[in-house]
Every structure is written in C-alpha cells, then in structure tokens.
Amino acid sequence: MNRRKNSEAERLNFWEKLYIPEIAKGLGLTFSYMFRPKFTRQYPEERFEPTGSYRGRPVLVLEEDGERCVACGLCSRVCPALAIEVQAAETEKEKERYPEKFEINMLRCIFCGFCEEVCPEEAIVMSKDYDLVFETKKDAIYGKDKLLVPIAELQDRLEFLRQYK
Ligand code: SF4
Ligand code: SF4
Structure with missing residues (x-):
C-alpha cells in the first residue's frame, strides 16, 4: 500500500506536489463555466416540448x-x-x-x-x-x-x- 502511494507521489511534478497551483487551476475551470451558456431548464416554468420520436405515456x-x-x-x-x-x-x-x-x-x-x-x-x-x-x-x-x-x-x-x- 505504502509502495503504491510512494510511486503515485513520484509521478507528480514539482508544481503538482505543491497542490496550490492545481487547486487554482480547478477553481479557474469552475469559474470559467459560470460565464458559459446554461442548459439547465427551470421546470415546470420552462417546459420541454418533445419531438415525435419521444416516448411519453x-x-x-x-x-x-x-x-x-x-x-x-x-x-x-x-x-x-x-x-x-x-x-x-x-x-x-x-x-x-x-x-x-x-x-x-x-x-x-x-x-x-x-x-x-x-x-x-x-x-x-x-x-x-x-x-x-x-x-x-x-x-x-x-x-x-x-x-x-x-x-x-x-x-x-x-x-x-x-x-x-
Ligand atoms: S403499457 Fe406496457 S407495452 Fe405499453 S409502453 Fe407501457 S409497459 Fe410497454
Ligand atoms: S387492443 Fe386496441 S390498442 Fe391494443 S393492440 Fe388491439 S387494437 Fe391496438
């Protein structure tokens, strides 16, 4: 178990071992999604109109x-x-x-x-x-x-x- 953990740590480069840049990268990605178009539908106010291929009841x-x-x-x-x-x-x-x-x-x-x-x-x-x-x-x-x-x-x-x- 310890040997596996050590080998995983060895694969990380210097910046990855610091963790802070990786956390900043992750947060940057999250923030970038905040300004992209949203696909969430506010159901039931916004209803979905299916096509003929849809299988409802x-x-x-x-x-x-x-x-x-x-x-x-x-x-x-x-x-x-x-x-x-x-x-x-x-x-x-x-x-x-x-x-x-x-x-x-x-x-x-x-x-x-x-x-x-x-x-x-x-x-x-x-x-x-x-x-x-x-x-x-x-x-x-x-x-x-x-x-x-x-x-x-x-x-x-x-x-x-x-x-x-
Ligand atoms: S009624 Fe029976 S056959 Fe028809 S869609 Fe429902 S489960 Fe399928
Ligand atoms: S019972 Fe009516 S709905 Fe069912 S298969 Fe026969 S004709 Fe179609």
Missing part, C-alpha cells in the same frame, strides 16, 4: 367517429409489465368490437412502446406527455377517460411512425 387514438381500438388484446399480451387490461364488447357498427374497458396501470408501465409496435390499428401510440402525477395507486390506473386523446394532438407521433416504423 401510451394513449389511445380518438378519431371523429370514436376510438380506433378494436379490442384485439394484442397490446395487453405483449406488455412486459402486465400493465394493460382490455375488455372487449360487441358494437352494432361496421367495426365489430370495441374496448368496453381499457386500463393502463401507469405505475407498472415502463414506456417500452411494445404496445404501440404490436397494435394492428395504430390505435395506441406513445404520446409527448411526461407529466404523470398521482397520489394513490388507484389514481395511477388510467381508464379511457384519461387514455383517449384526439388524433389532432398526436399528429407528430403518427407521422414519425409512418416514417420509421
């Missing part, structure tokens, strides 16, 4: 004539965190099934995007929403009231998927 696409989801259950099967619960029901429309119940447990979701990848209808997509606040476990279970988002608000992501999926 998963949401369901809501079109003018209703939700796109046909309750096939693929997203629920593929979800590695077992966060999605879908219950299908019949419709009278051309589209035969719809999700009577669709829930995502946001405490479980790991934002992997598998649900989006597997969906045959492009009905579930990753949004730009990263602001998730809940006080109880129950609040973290998002139902259709929170999951359905108008298609107009998801254009960036849908465009991104069309280009890169």
Whole structure:
C-alpha cells in the first residue's frame, strides 16, 4: 500500500506536489463555466416540448367517429409489465368490437412502446406527455377517460411512425 502511494507521489511534478497551483487551476475551470451558456431548464416554468420520436405515456387514438381500438388484446399480451387490461364488447357498427374497458396501470408501465409496435390499428401510440402525477395507486390506473386523446394532438407521433416504423 505504502509502495503504491510512494510511486503515485513520484509521478507528480514539482508544481503538482505543491497542490496550490492545481487547486487554482480547478477553481479557474469552475469559474470559467459560470460565464458559459446554461442548459439547465427551470421546470415546470420552462417546459420541454418533445419531438415525435419521444416516448411519453401510451394513449389511445380518438378519431371523429370514436376510438380506433378494436379490442384485439394484442397490446395487453405483449406488455412486459402486465400493465394493460382490455375488455372487449360487441358494437352494432361496421367495426365489430370495441374496448368496453381499457386500463393502463401507469405505475407498472415502463414506456417500452411494445404496445404501440404490436397494435394492428395504430390505435395506441406513445404520446409527448411526461407529466404523470398521482397520489394513490388507484389514481395511477388510467381508464379511457384519461387514455383517449384526439388524433389532432398526436399528429407528430403518427407521422414519425409512418416514417420509421
Ligand atoms: S409502453 Fe410497454 S409497459 Fe407501457 S403499457 Fe405499453 S407495452 Fe406496457
Ligand atoms: S390498442 Fe391496438 S393492440 Fe391494443 S387492443 Fe386496441 S387494437 Fe388491439
């Protein structure tokens, strides 16, 4: 141990052994950063606007004539965190099934995007929403009231998927 310490000390030159110049150099570097442009964001006053490639919380696409989801259950099967619960029901429309119940447990979701990848209808997509606040476990279970988002608000992501999926 002592031998190692000695060999480290031997590698230092005269000025480094004095330490004071090295401390001054370190302080100089710190001060020089004080006058450079700052990249810190004052969140939540200054918000971050993500691009279409961002993977925020998963949401369901809501079109003018209703939700796109046909309750096939693929997203629920593929979800590695077992966060999605879908219950299908019949419709009278051309589209035969719809999700009577669709829930995502946001405490479980790991934002992997598998649900989006597997969906045959492009009905579930990753949004730009990263602001998730809940006080109880129950609040973290998002139902259709929170999951359905108008298609107009998801254009960036849908465009991104069309280009890169
Ligand atoms: S993003 Fe991943 S973890 Fe979250 S609901 Fe979709 S598949 Fe499950
Ligand atoms: S969101 Fe897509 S994958 Fe999930 S149940 Fe609906 S149609 Fe099927």
